[in-house]
Amino acid sequence: MTKFKRATILMISAAMILTAIVFMVSPKESYPVVTLILSFMLLAYGIRQIIYYIVMARHMVGGRLILYIGLILLDLGLFTATLSVIPLPYVMLYLLGGYAFAGAIDLMRAKEARRLHSPEWKFILFKGVVNILIAVICLVLIFVGTTIAAVYIYSAGLIYSSILRIVTAMRKTAVVYIPQTEIERIMSLK
């Protein structure tokens, strides 16, 4: 990873954590902002699909499908961005989907790790159980929830994701390559 890329990831992650803290401090006022971010994410996804079509998918058999999907998503994103209020259940459903999926994957992964006697299975299982619990909370909140709870869950996810990004950015990622000539040189010095 280049230094510029590393710095960019760190700055974006810091901004995400800061935003999450601001949301948690004033959750009531932040709800419209959260829904606006979700709408813009859809919009950005649509634009990304169109770029993906131009760069990659136009070379692919049946690749025009990507262009159509990109246009539809762009349209949907523009539409939701213009809505003044997005009802809470939709936001909760979005959060529920993400957490339930991550939880299910973690549980299956823990089962696989346990089968291979890997010591990490307990941690993976714990992560899975936490994700499923959050998903259950989202499900309950669809019926009895407040916008404050939605903002808190969204912000917690934002912080978790930022921490993962920071960990990734700090990791050493380059692979060491040792040319045969160098091995010979080292040996001749011994």
Added chain:
Amino acid sequence: MEKDFHYYATYCAAYIAGFTHEESVRIAWSAAFVDNCSKTFLARAKAPLSAATTQLQMELMEMRTDVIGLQEITRIWTSFHFLPRDLYAPVKGAKRYRNKYRLLCGPNGPLLKDTIELAKSSGTLEAIGLSMHVLADTWAHMYFIGTTSLVFNTSNYHFYEKIADGNGGFYEKHITFRHNPGIPDDAVNSLYTATPFSLRENAVFNLGHGRLTHLPDYAYARYRYMPSWKNYEEVYKDNPEDFYKAFCQMIYALKYLRGATDRFETDTYDFEAAKPYEHEIRTFFEKRQIELAKEWKALSLKLSGKEFAPFEIEPAAVEYIDAGEDRDNTVLGRFIKAALAQKSMVTNKVFKSGNLTCGYSVNYEEKGLKGIKDYFKLLELHNEDRINQRRKGREQ
């Protein structure tokens, strides 16, 4: 390819090439172990995680497909299962497209020669076994890339299997894939389970030949289809023919690795050595079976007259854990060294071609020991080997 080929066929090729029974078993074990050396397994053995040569289904599902995650996926699958044929292949298109195009797997590329030479210089039976896995997979995984890609690793509905009618002729059957991972492939009825469709270029479902199930790995399979990247051109894949060539190329490479011949060239096959067994091998390649373990095992018994244990991974882990300080001299220890060396070599070649899909490669000669710590082991182990070789030389 399937485990039967990597284990039993590699044993047969090694034995025909002149290795002893014990050496052939060790080579075969390493060739088959490439499909089992996951991070989860290595974590359990407290071994360097960078030596992983495969990823379990759930490991993949859990992976973040950000830049770093994708580079890790690509390093593993490109180095061991989808060796690129031509890293400088001429192609028009954006850089992102070009980089992936150049990862297309195929036999007889310059990287195959590099792989064999690396195994030769490593000089261990584990490195030889690992290189045989890589060689065999260049035939089975032709036309796919060892990273996630919707544009390169998928096909459309135009997919037909060519099936022998029993009277010397063939008929064609249209193939549609199922997506329930709980249902195994059914060779007799041509029912195959593939990963589900995902529109995301970098979804793990689009890794390697996942969208086409394990069909490319089955020895009996003959099929024609339209790969997503080939501009509406059809591809015909004849696995019985390709797998036989792979077997003959393995014998040729193994003779070189044993020191019986003094050079390895691509696109060269030892048809002569395989001739006495050709009819037998071709006959069981025609059987519509997912695994041919029984058939290969019978051939291995006929060759050496010796039976050997079925493939297991547990003893290697136990030996490695129990060895303590001396773990680098165990079977798993030597395999880890071979895996790190192969991954380091392939990543370097891809990086030097201006392609960052495998990540960055730091040349020790220029920058010293920088980068992922696990690879520092490579230098230490290389040195140890050279020291041992020198010692042996002096003693003789």
